[in-house]
Amino acid sequence: MELHVVIEGKRGLAEQIYRQIREAIRSGRLAAGEQLPPSRLLAEQLGVSRKTVSEAYARLTYDQLVTGLVGSGSFVASRQVQQGHALQREDLAGAAIVEHWHRIDMPLTHPMSDARLRYEYIGGATARALFPQEQWRKCSLHALRRTADLHGFYADPQGLLALREAIRRHIGFSRGVTCTPQDILVTNGAQQALDLIARVLVEPGCTVAVEDPGYPLAHVLFEAQRARVVAVPVDAQGIVVDAIPDGTRLIYTTPAHQFPLGLPMSSARRQALLERARELKAIVIEDDYDSEFRYEGQPLEPLYTLDRHGLVAYVGTFSKTLSPELRLGYVIAPPSLQHALTTAKQLTDWHTTTTVQWAMAKFIGDGHLLRHIRRCHSVYGARREHIIARFQSDLSPWFELVPSVAGFHVAALCRRPINLELLCHLARRVEVGLYPLDELYRGDNRRSGLLMGYGAIESLDIDPSLDRVRDILMEIAG
Structure with missing residues (x-):
């Protein structure tokens, strides 16, 4: 705790100390519970008598700004904030929309x-004990050195070029996805990628098709945007394409490892889904959340590589391969959405933390991720x-x-x-x-x-x- 008190002249010394500490407390520079310096120590630092400091402390205690504990010292007291009648949710001018968000249920939330x-x-x-602490620490130190060269400017909303290039190489090797760094938008996890796609495509009343059963936070996200969300059943081959209704604007699917049942979408069903999307002129979100862990057989081609009409937005994440706490994901967007998604990203949070981006680029580039x-x-x-x-x-x-x-x-x-x-x-x-x-x-x-x-x-x-x-x-x- 740093306490700055400046003494001017030789008159009203106790008053000067009192006013400056009082202002520090009221402005929040001294937080509740912080200990003040012992009166003897502060007196020596200011070159005044201990009696002068004790007098200032006594006034602060009388004003209930400071609490004295015998044998422990003087502490900033907890402030009692006086409030008038707080408006209830139903009293607000925007009560209807607040109530809409208040009613949203958040299933499958991880325990604290x-x-x-x-x-x-x-x-x-993920397995916390498997996190590569030493390698990540070295990559983080590298990232701190790189961010020291930013000179206080904001970074590219699309993501650092070094990370987008590293992602391009990684998914090309691990998933056979061919793209350019310009196709990739770095996000705060896959959830933000879904949110950005919803922001630029979804409006109240439009139809969004999701798998049933499926990833609940995708369903809830689209409902929160006031979309008409249709739960499309899943069978042994994947999402039932014939059940996707006319007028659908957005289709969400997990073809590599259907969540939660775990079945892969068959080749025939993938082709049928892409054909149905072409008929509807709908965007397909391919959430490829954990397919890098494969134990049997050969992986089927992602929808993104089969797409010939620019309808698939491929969403990936490092939450499952490394750690959800890093909040790093990405979306490989079709050309029709790239500019809109980058604009939405900039309006949402400008850009993902550059320190983590530099660290991940280094982590991938040095082969640690594989x-x-x-x-x-x-x-x-x-x-x-x-x-x-x-x-x-x-x-x-x-x-x-x-x-x-x-x-x-x-x-x-x-x-x-x-x-x-x-x-x-x-x-x-x-x-x-x-x-x-x-x-x-x-x-x-x-x-x-x-x-x-x-x-x-x-x-x-x-x-x-x-x-x-x-x-x-x-x-x-x-």
């Missing part, structure tokens, strides 16, 4: 650190096999797994009626986080089951946690 359970099976969480993905692939693959083995043995009377060859979650469908709400409640009581599939459906054809993410669960914790789940099932389901 103080609410996490010992055994977590939530989807989308090495990290290979390391995670080995760990996630072992966890996946472990979970499959359990669901094919002692958990098989209650659940069957949907075949999945990529990502780091699997869907377990109920073989028999199970009270999943009770199961999840009892599991939480024994420190196991389970999450039902039901919440990810919007239509009527719901399938009961669990979303089993294996990014956050340690390999040695799989057996003891699933033992607890099995015991609960034996108790409640027989």
Whole structure:
């Protein structure tokens, strides 16, 4: 805590000290709870008597700006902010739109650190212990040196060219996607990429088609923009193209690893989807969120590489390959949307943090990302096999797994009626986080089951946690 007091002349010394400390407190330069210097120390620094400082402290205490604690010292008191009658939400001129946002439910929200359970099976969480701390630290130091040359100017809203070039090389190698750095827009995670696309395409009443079941925050995002969101069912080949209604403007899909069921979209269905999008003149959002972790077979071509009419916006993220806390994603936009998306990005937050961008560009360029993905692939693959083995043995009377060859979650469908709400409640009581599939459906054809993410669960914790789940099932389901 820095306290600046300037003494002028030799008159009214206590008054001068009192006024300057009072102003520091009222302006917020001295925050509530901060300790003031001992009166003897401040007196020595100012060249005044200790009695003078004590007199100023006494006045501050009398005015309830400072609290004295015997044996501890003097502290800035908590300020009691006097307010008039605060308007309620329904009293506001914009009450209707505020109420609209107030009613939005946020499903599948990750628990905060103080609410996490010992055994977590939530989807989308990465293995924290696998994060390459040392390599990222070196790349961050490199980034700090690069940002020192910015001279205080804002950066390119589209993203640093070095990062866009690194992304171009990475997705060309890992996913066979061919593009230029000018096609790429860096975003704060995939969620901002979806938000920007919605901003430039969605208006109240327009039709947006999403998979059912599907990624809930995409559905909620489009609904928040007042779109008419149609839940299109998913079968064994992917989104049912024939169910996409006429007039659809935007189609959201996860073809490489359907969320949450995990099935890949077939080649025939991909072609049919692109043809339907061409008929509708609709943009297709291809959310390729975790397909870099593939355990069986050859990956099918992304929709983006099959697109011949500039209708696919390819969305990628580093939240699943590295860490969601970095908030780094990107969208490879069709030419018709590139300028609009860059403008929307600049109006939203101007640009993504340049320090993180420089660090990621270095991280990719030095080969750390591919090495990290290979390391995670080995760990996630072992966890996946472990979970499959359990669901094919002692958990098989209650659940069957949907075949999945990529990502780091699997869907377990109920073989028999199970009270999943009770199961999840009892599991939480024994420190196991389970999450039902039901919440990810919007239509009527719901399938009961669990979303089993294996990014956050340690390999040695799989057996003891699933033992607890099995015991609960034996108790409640027989």
